[in-house]
Amino acid sequence: MVVEEIVSSDDEKMLLESINWSEDTDYQNVQKSLKHRRVKHFGYEFHYENNNVDKDKPLPGGLPDVWGSILEKWLNEGFIKHKPDQLTINQYEPGHRIPAHIDTHSAFEDEIISLSLGSEVFYHLSSQKGKNTSICWSPDGQTIAVGNKDDVVTFTDAKTHCSKAEEQFKFEVNGISWNNDNNMFFLTNGNGCISILR
Structure with a gap:
């Protein structure tokens, strides 16, 4: 929300x-x-x-x-x-922002609150299907990936806020992240494995 x-x-x-x-x-x-x-x-x-x-x-x-x-x-x-x-x-510091990351929800309850003060918020979170569990921003700032409890990951264009792609996985998606070069996308699952999308 x-x-x-x-x-x-x-x-x-x-x-x-x-x-x-x-x-x-x-x-x-x-x-x-x-x-x-x-x-x-x-x-x-x-x-x-x-x-x-x-x-x-x-x-x-x-x-x-x-x-x-x-x-x-x-x-x-x-x-x-x-x-x-x-x-x-x-x-x-001026000119810096929250880097692409995955919030750790396992240490807390279901709710994590983020409040931005003192400057404009430069990102937009769009509503996705299901209950969201993870979110990350691509290093090039072009795409936001959102994973939900139904193990669906939606890739959204950061400028237009339109969905670019949506993928259903056959395993529990616990965490998502891009590599720093922006050419690989990682998913961690409930079995302790990492899947890589190229």
């Missing part, structure tokens, strides 16, 4: 101003500098080396209070089914 203008400009300003990017001295969250971005974790630290969280080691501060009213509103309006207990905030 894509909801435009889900927060008011006043709420956006309040949320952006609530993030203190100076070094954390009270250890209520975890802050890291990664390539072209800074990251803060609240509730639980997301470990990029294994794409998971340690559910036995919550961060002591929980989620910032300012996010509580926003999340409660989304819960009451039916945008989310559960109040999140983990928050990752990314601050990208």
Whole structure:
């Protein structure tokens, strides 16, 4: 589901101003500098080396209070089914964006929320058949691939938002990704195998 203008400009300003990017001295969250971005974790630290969280080691501060009213509103309006207990905030350097990737849903519940603040959103997610489980953007920025729980992968033109191709697979599709050269497409399945499309 894509909801435009889900927060008011006043709420956006309040949320952006609530993030203190100076070094954390009270250890209520975890802050890291990664390539072209800074990251803060609240509730639980997301470990990029294994794409998971340690559910036995919550961060002591929980989620910032300012996010509580926003999340409660989304819960009451039916945008989310559960109040999140983990928050990752990314601050990208000017000219950089979220790279092509697959969100790890196995570490979390069914819902993953992405909220863009402080700049225009430059991507468009189109409605696909079934319940979506994975999404990735081709390295050349031309195609978005969306996999769903029915093991169908839809390839959508990023500019026209029209479907370019749709393929039904005979195995459980758990993850999808292109290689950096944009000439191979990978699918992981429930048996621990990787299939390659050329």
